[in-house]
Amino acid sequence: MTGAGSPGTMVPPVTQGGRPIGQIRSGPQRSRAPRPRVMIHLVILAMMAVWLLPTAGLLINSFRTAADSSATGWWTALLPPYEFTLDNYAAVLNQSGLADAFINSLFISIPATIIPVVVAAFAAYAFAWMDFPYKNALFVVVIGLLVIPLQLTLIPVLRLFATFGIAGEFLAVWLAHTGYGLPFALYLLRNYMGGLPKEVFESAAIDGASPATAFFRLALPMSVPAIASLAIFQFLWTWNDLLVSLIYIGFNIENQPLTLKVANLVNSQGGGIHLLTAAAFVTMILPLIVFFGLQRFFVRGITGGAVKG
């Protein structure tokens, strides 16, 4: 992931023939292409191997002793005699303080996910279903903000945090992640809510429902898939972010998240490859669980601009 901030994707609608997009589909009912030849299978398998082996190497090295991983390549561990150890994990979690950093990462990511999603939901509903002057012009500003580099904001925001005495605190990172995550959140939710059936809101209005009721009882429950995608995305951005923590938490060691701790370990050469690999895997555990558990939502979040109900 790119540190913090949205990838700035604007995907044109790719639904044609009424097929839902954003799903990893397999086994098409009708042949889309001729039966694959052996060559194609070999090319695909080779690519899968290239994509998997770096991570496999990391995982294997993280269970090897310091002596082994500095002497021979990780692939030699695949042959007997097998000598694996959990010592590296014990070392990084305790001595290197990664257990604390793991908690810090959770402390940062969970509020930094919830706040922008909630803030964006109201505004997205207003953009989708209310009329007001300059509505489109304002939304064009949001589209523009999707792509601005965070670097453009660092110095003034850091000064602001210093003025209020919250530089280095979790609060600073929560607020910053909220601001940075909002353009994408607004874009995704506004597109999704705008695609909900018009009749639902019209009949609710005729029945005397206030906009607040329509929002809480209709728009919000109907937008759960988009909100889920957005929340997963925002969680992974904030969990994987380095830049925002580096700038706004910086040297406040107590509050450093995993990414910052591991980056410091790498830069200080603090510990051999056996420790770095274990440390890197600790940062990956949660994203991998989220990825495998919620892949469908994750993919839908990526094709987000195209999600239309």
Add this chain to the structure above:
Amino acid sequence: MSDLVMAAAVVVGIPAALVGYILGVEFVLRIFPQQRRSKVRPWLWILPAGLFVFVFLIYPAIGTLIDSFKDRRSEDFVGLANYEYVFTNRDVIGAIGNNVLWLILFTALTVGFGLIIAILLDRVRYESAAKSVIFLPMAISFVAAGVIWSVVYAYDPPGSSQTGPLNAIVTGLGGNPVSWLRNGSTGTYALIIIGVWMWTGFCMVILSAGLKGISVELLEAARVDGANEWHVFRHIILPLLMPTIAVVSTTMIIIALKAFDIVYVTTNGNFGTDVLANRMYNELFNFSQFGRAAAIAIVLMLAIAPILVANVRRFREQEAIR
């Protein structure tokens, strides 16, 4: 412990406060006559988001623009001196050159591989498993990816056993081990490959969704008429996918221009691998040159500006169809 209380207060309190805010708005609006209500309401609904966007994006962007014309402490105006520095300093020019390399190679490789993989996987039964494998690196951080690839690129002196698979292959073929990352001629390429490994899955997923949108009948009709697979790709799939390819490419260009984490973690810009975003960080925190750092940020923004314009134009077109 106090942090835990605060986090709990934030997680529960902020959503509750916002719900309370909306209900409060509705309550206050009852004072107004019916017509005025629907005029005032939208502004109050977008106010919280608007405040965040203003404080964390718009206000600081303007501040940075002003800082870029001021000295290192942001006190006195120095005209265009910071921009002169950006475009004349050899190290910064080197970083700009690397950004250009990122922009071309990273974009071409991620979109190219993404397209090839999407098309190949469309033909096999294990499509979703294979997609998960290619897509997986998207979920992890650049920091973790940096460590993963430092194992791949590991270098041991000639003669000793190589712990990195890449150099093991090179020496196995009779060559000398290469210090991939700490070497001016390969460093940036090695970093770009890490980026490609992470982002190809993203391109693949979007291009694949676009591919599934092309009607099967169209492809079958072409094949029945005797078109071979290359013709089907060149004259049907490629033109129909072009809008999707354009969008994915612009996203990759933005990522290439903003590249930071991967450089910071692996080489910190040494060995001729620096990029603008990392240079900006160093100007800011290591050299305390606020003016120069601001000027680099503005240059980055100007590089991204054409894409911003294209996005806005595309949004307008989509709205027109809506």
